[in-house]
Amino acid sequence: MLKYLSIVLYLGLVKPSAARDLWRKDRLHNHPFPCGVMPGYRAYYHPHQNLAIDERMVASKARHGMKQYLKDKPTKWGFKLFVLADSKTGYTCDFNVYQGKALTPSGNGLSFDAVVNLLRVPYLGTGYHVFVDNFYTSTALFQHLHIHYGACGTIRENRIGFPKTTMNSLPKKAVRGDMRWIRDGPLLRAVTIPEPVLEYNKYMEGVDLSDALINYFSVTQKCRHWYKKLFLHFVDIAVVNSYILHKEMALEKQHKPITQKLFTAS
Structure with a gap:
């Protein structure tokens, strides 16, 4: 969370045309601080x-x-x-x-x-x-x-x-x-x-x-505030994406995914 807040403060100092530009790697838009603090999941999955x-x-x-x-x-x-x-x-x-x-x-x-x-x-x-x-x-x-x-x-x-x-x-x-x-x-x-x-x-x-995998072990709860509901859903997305990354890497190495029993749809 502290890393996230540091990027929020950084956004107050640097004004890119889009937040995703902070993670671009071309020389014109290279910002080493954000990607050094918080690399994205998308960098590891094709x-x-x-x-x-x-x-x-x-x-x-x-x-x-x-x-x-x-x-x-x-x-x-x-x-x-x-x-x-x-x-x-x-x-x-x-x-x-x-x-x-x-x-x-x-x-x-x-x-x-x-x-x-x-x-x-x-x-x-x-x-x-x-x-x-x-x-x-x-x-x-x-x-x-x-x-x-x-x-x-x-x-x-x-x-x-x-x-x-x-x-x-x-x-x-x-x-x-x-x-x-x-x-x-x-x-x-x-x-x-x-x-x-x-x-x-x-x-x-x-x-x-993706919806089916999320629903197996969702962290979503009844929330009074709408933004908490969306935040918890984003956590669900991150968890499922992490599982898929693990599964793809395990299969690539011909290993059995350790979380195989958690998601029966796999």
């Missing part, structure tokens, strides 16, 4: 190729303007997080707390900004496959992503930019399993089987896996 982005609810009954209601989630009321997770392990790579609007509005909508902001993690690089559900999927987002990432997701037909055409549409008496597609530049491959559907169902569960 996610696998498939990533999922989804919402997560931190349950809370607090009266606060940031509290949200999501009818389709097991937790209906609470604070909403946009989460980027490794689809294979459930490792939480990054997250943003939804505050009622996008942190840096681009004019392309909240769902667009939520994905783009999460993928700005410096260590990601290119070549990843990103899976999202129909809240995020849009032609504008996929056109933005396709240069550096593969992207897959379900889409709502009433989404702005969705092609208004009946070309190659399903017939009225289509049988279950029939598939049709249309192409808009590089946004869809020509496939003979619904491979994107299989990949979506396989890799979209990264955030759900």
